[in-house]
Amino acid sequence: MALTGMDIFKLLPKTNCQECGVATCLAFAMKLAAGQAELDACPHLSAETREKLEEASAPPVRQVIIGTGEHALKVGGETVLFRHEKTFVNNPGIGLFINDAMSDQEISQKLEAFKKLAYERVGLILKADIIAVKSQTGDAQKFTTLIKKVIDAGIVTLALMAENPDVLAAGAQAAAAFRPLLHAATIENFDSVVKIATDNKCPLVVKGTSLDEVAELAGKLAALKFKDIILDCGSESFVKSFQDNVIARRCAVVQKLRTLGYPTIVFPCLMTDDPLYEAVIASAFITKYAGIIILSEVQGHNLFPLALQRMNIYTDPQRPMATTEGIYEVNNPDENSPVVITSNFSLTYFIVSSEIESSRVPTWLLIKDAEGLSVLTGWAAGKFSADSIAPFIKKSSIEEKIKHRKLIIPGAVASISGELDEALEGWEIQIGPREASALTPYLKNWKAA
Numbered sequence: 348m349a350l351t352g353m354d355i356f357k358l359l360p361k362t363n364c365q366e367c368g369v370a371t372c373l374a375f376a377m378k379l380a381a382g383q384a385e386l387d388a389c390p391h392l393s394a395e396t397r398e399k400l401e402e403a404s405a406p407p408v409r410q411v412i413i414g415t416g417e418h419a420l421k422v423g424g425e426t427v428l429f430r431h432e433k434t435f436v437n438n439p440g441i442g443l444f445i446n447d448a449m450s451d452q453e454i455s456q457k458l459e460a461f462k463k464l465a466y467e468r469v470g471l472i473l474k475a476d477i478i479a480v481k482s483q484t485g486d487a488q489k490f491t492t493l494i495k496k497v498i499d500a501g502i503v504t505l506a507l508m509a510e511n512p513d514v515l516a517a518g519a520q521a522a523a524a525f526r527p528l529l530h531a532a533t534i535e536n537f538d539s540v541v542k543i544a545t546d547n548k549c550p551l552v553v554k555g556t557s558l559d560e561v562a563e564l565a566g567k568l569a570a571l572k573f574k575d576i577i578l579d580c581g582s583e584s585f586v587k588s589f590q591d592n593v594i595a596r597r598c599a600v601v602q603k604l605r606t607l608g609y610p611t612i613v614f615p616c617l618m619t620d621d622p623l624y625e626a627v628i629a630s631a632f633i634t635k636y637a638g639i640i641i642l643s644e645v646q647g648h649n650l651f652p653l654a655l656q657r658m659n660i661y662t663d664p665q666r667p668m669a670t671t672e673g674i675y676e677v678n679n680p681d682e683n684s685p686v687v688i689t690s691n692f693s694l695t696y697f698i699v700s701s702e703i704e705s706s707r708v709p710t711w712l713l714i715k716d717a718e719g720l721s722v723l724t725g726w727a728a729g730k731f732s733a734d735s736i737a738p739f740i741k742k743s744s745i746e747e748k749i750k751h752r753k754l755i756i757p758g759a760v761a762s763i764s765g766e767l768d769e770a771l772e773g774w775e776i777q778i779g780p781r782e783a784s785a786l787t788p789y790l791k792n793w794k795a796a
């Protein structure tokens with residue numbers, strides 16, 4: 348059961364030293380209970396108190412990290428049933444399934460597609476995250492050879508699957524440096540597989556034939572202080588697996604049932620032979636509530652729509668999506684190219700940069716940080732005003748890149764042109780079109796002198 352702010356306060360040192368950045372221990376306790384502070388902010392907790400508070404402040408679905416460094420895949424960490432209640436936290440990982448019975452050619456093609464397919468949208472890279480490598484033959488040598496081939500291809504976020512614990516151990520050792528996810532501890536092999544995961548410090552899937560069995564295994568594993576657990580409800584039926592995912596999430600979030608409070612892994616690749624239906628199944632699991640979704644193929648026709656759906660659902664609805672402030676070069680601009688400025692609301696950036704790109708006019712695009720607000724909203728909030736644009740222009744190195752001093756502002760904020768003219772000495776402020784769709788003819792007719 349989660350602790351209240353007062354429960355947490357009783358466990359704090361009560362010195363009000365403020366090292367956590369909060370005025371009092373009570374205020375810190377309240378923030379912690381509301382999920383607005385990190386336990387690490389207080390350096391004065393005993394190991395025992397920390398353990399108690401960690402347990403109490405952990406999200407209902409524990410966050411699990413697979414892999415290491417920049418390739419690490421974070422899943423779980425979820426606190427709500429519905430995205431509009433707060434936000435979903437970590438994207439579900441999209442994975443590709445391969446096994447050691449596939450031909451070299453088939454594997455090479457799949458790895459190539461996995462590495463190559465990436466899409467940039469509103470400043471984010473959409474791509475697949477993890478490869479599930481299965482020992483189909485039961486031959487440890489073949490399994491480790493395949494794992495090494497995947498690693499040599501530069502793919503190091505892995506789920507290793509083998510029914511025989513000895514084969515799984517060989518695979519875990521071959522990829523130990525990359526902290527792969529091991530699949531799976533079952534009732535039959537529990538002790539031996541848990542030992543492999545513990546020895547290699549790897550996260551582990553518990554797999555059962557029912558949700559009850561999975562909960563029992565997860566509870567047994569948690570009692571051993573093993574925290575990095577992923578649940579596999581074991582069903583190859585979409586309907587059953589979907590039900591299990593929904594029940595597991597409800598039990599974790601609503602009932603606070605710790606034994607089901609872990610991310611899940613699902614295998615649409617094993618649920619159908621129809622690629623289209625497989626994509627539909629994966630789409631359902633993005634919505635509810637898989638942590639990792641393994642596909643038989645990663646190709647443009649399934650990866651792009653799934654990754655886009657995932658981005659839309661897992662974007663925090665309370666925070667506008669923003670692009671990094673800076674100078675963006677579109678169509679290789681030079682010293683005589685026009686300079687266009689807009690706000691860093693991602694959708695604005697995406698639309699304006701796409702229009703400029705399709706105009707083929709070399710252009711400097713300046714993106715001003717307006718805290719992710721659109722041009723008009725940013726202007727109304729004082730984030731895209733003459734006062735804030737002028738210092739940004741001066742601080743940016745745009746003056747070193749161009750000979751002219753002409754700045755094109757969005758037509759929607761034409762009213763700031765006078766103020767901006769005064770604030771930006773030596774610059775001529777030009778009023779661009781209100782709509783991005785009119786940028787092409789505008790830029791084509793634009794002249795530096």
Ligand code: SF4
Nearest residue numbers: 363364365367372389
């Ligand atoms: S750092 Fe710890 S002891 Fe100090 S005020 Fe914050 S919660 Fe209290």
